[in-house]
């Protein structure tokens with residue numbers, strides 16, 4: 001009996017549950033202004049490893065800015081962000097927060113994948129090199145190793161046969177799937193998606209959502225801004241509703257989507273559903 005208890009304690013230690021591992025993303029009291037316009041107004045958000053968070057909110061509510069702050073493409077005036085327990089952009093030093101060097105920021109950013117609305121592929125590179133470029137540039141992999149890994153990732157998003165094509169030869173849905181493979185290439189701790197299907201023709205949305213769903217069910221940590229409420233209901237562990245730069249409410253999809261507590265959430269859902 002004692003032995004069994006001791007053993008299970010060891011096992012628990014070795015594979016720490018998500019609650020005791022550092023958060024994949026932690027946003028602490030973030031405020032962001034553009035001039036006099038306050039875009040983020042005290043945002044706190046914790047994303048656990050393996051968790052899928054869907055962010056919903058009206059246009060202009062600060063969703064893209066929040067993702068850009070998480071990836072250090074924007075710097076908050078107040079507050080800070082941690083990825084895998086490490087603050088991005090600032091470092092605790094006693095009670096002060098110290099700026100990180102540009103190099104440290106780049107190293108931390110490489111642990112965050114970003115998938116944009118408009119794919120943002122390199123037009124002059126083949127599909128294979130789009131996926132292999134970052135691991136080579138960051139010297140994580142040799143060119144042959146990066147290309148081998150890229151082939152595997154292209155297989156995962158169903159595009160093994162497009163390795164030699166250029167982005168302009170692909171449909172929007174295929175380009176977005178390449179962008180997802182590219183985001184995976186640096187084996188990031190979390191992937192951020194900013195409206196990944198809103199630039200696509202309706203018939204191409206499903207193939208991209210299917211790839212994202214595959215990542216979600218395989219335990220990848222994802223933060224997804226989308227207006228696809230049905231998709232959110234299916235894949236999200238947590239839905240976060242943002243309005244006016246604030247998190248109005250958050251919780252499991254069954255709560256936020258089916259029983260929203262706030263008037264603003266109800267109004268928004270009535271418009272997008």
Ligand code: ADP
Nearest residue numbers: 034037039057058059060061062063064065066
């Ligand atoms: P969302 O993604 O929810 O539509 P954004 O985060 O893009 O919202 O924008 C939030 C607000 O900040 C909007 O009012 C937008 O016009 C403004 N904004 C975003 N980026 C900039 C910028 N670079 N300069 C000035 N204002 C900006």
Ligand code: MG
Nearest residue numbers: 063064065194
């Ligand atoms: Mg946006």
